[in-house]
Amino acid sequence: MSHIVLLFERMYSVSIAFNLTTSLSYGRTVVLIPLGKIIVLLYDKPKSSEIMDEKLLAKIGLNRYESSVYLTLLKQDSMEASKLSHSSKVPIGKIYEVLKALKNYELVEIQPSRPQRYRAVDPKYAFKLMYKRKEEETLNELKMLKEIFDEIERELCNDNLPQNVETVFWPDRFRNNELNEMVDSFFEKIEHEICVVIHIKYRPGRSELYDASISTFSKAYLSLVQRGIKVKILDPGSQLLPSLKELIDSIEDLSFKRYIKDLMEVRILETEYNFTITDSKITVLDIEDQFNMSRNLGMTRIYDESYAKRFKAKFDELWTKGELFSLT
Structure with a gap:
């Protein structure tokens, strides 16, 4: 991560810094440092590759929380939910819902341990399987749609x-x-x-x-x-x-x-x-x-x-x- 530093005069800075902290805090580390009449707002700037990864994952249906958790797990062997919540910047109240969704996508596996640990499925395998499943779902929906239109034609033409x-x-x-x-x-x-x-x-x-x-x-x-x-x-x-x-x-x-x-x-x-x-x-x-x-x-x-x-x-x-x- 690289860093961006923003400086504000203290007498004008409190509300500005607070608003910026709120808007920048998702998935970032934000630090406010008072130095005399100046407040320093320091936050991590995401790497362009991470932004690109999240955009690509969004195209296959993952929301930003799901993308963040999956990308975090790819960098680790396995993690507990609480630590994963902290590392991925996903609220603890949302982490289990996100993990359930990723498990349904077959992008995450649950390891039988106490407490449970989660690990990412190898992308080469996971996305081939996801593509195959999407392909089957699409073919089934097209088949169902054709049957419906055929029936409409028979009954109403x-x-x-x-x-x-x-x-x-x-x-x-x-x-x-x-x-x-x-x-x-x-x-x-x-x-x-x-x-x-x-x-x-x-x-x-x-x-x-x-x-x-x-x-x-x-x-x-x-x-x-x-x-x-x-x-x-x-x-x-x-x-x-x-x-x-x-x-x-x-x-x-x-x-x-x-x-x-x-x-x-x-x-x-x-x-x-x-x-x-x-x-x-x-x-x-x-x-x-x-x-x-x-x-x-x-x-x-x-x-x-x-x-x-x-x-x-x-x-x-x-x-x-x-x-x-x-x-x-």
Whole structure:
């Protein structure tokens, strides 16, 4: 590590130095040294190779905590969680969650010792295995998508019913209130119930576009409840959960909160399924970008009650497996 030194006159420096310390402290060693009328702010500057490594790991789905822990373990034979937390600059409250994620990626192994020690899997082996797994997942998703479209074609390709399938493609970037208007337009047509299954890929940090849209969808779901519409959501533990809870906590009307309890139910379930059913007659399927699975190109709405009935049966099956999430 190289060092950067910043100097401040003491009479102006306290708040400036504090703010800089806060902004620079992630993954850095920061030292404040008072010298007479001068305060010296000394912090470690990350090597360009470390920044490059983290950027590369981000491209395969690792967040900054996961990248930091994995890169730290690569430099060590093995480490205990507490020491790893200190060395990687990952908060101790987050370290076990991060290690669990890395183990699921098969990038980290747990050694049977007391206390447990963790070591990085050899990158040559680990990333070949990850690539193979991603390849298989993509092929399976493509196969499933083809089967769905084949079934749509068989069931709905009828010259007399051209209105039964509607496809909507998103813009590359929503401008101003475009997303709000699109969601409002879709939700205002719902009359009785919406059942939503959210894919595991939308867990926190996996999709910036999804995370950025959470506030819009949270408000839209509550507006449905306000209209007396039943809302049932299966969520993998995405940012939607704290967003909904925060909105509900901010509501002062106790009668409306009871209304929410009666009409809205959320359960946690990690699943590969991703669909929405409205009023037991419309099925909504996302059109995924095959070059970036965290991004959707648009959606297909299928207006067919028999088709929606099959998806509702799948939803009910998944619903029994979900863990109840308390909204109040």
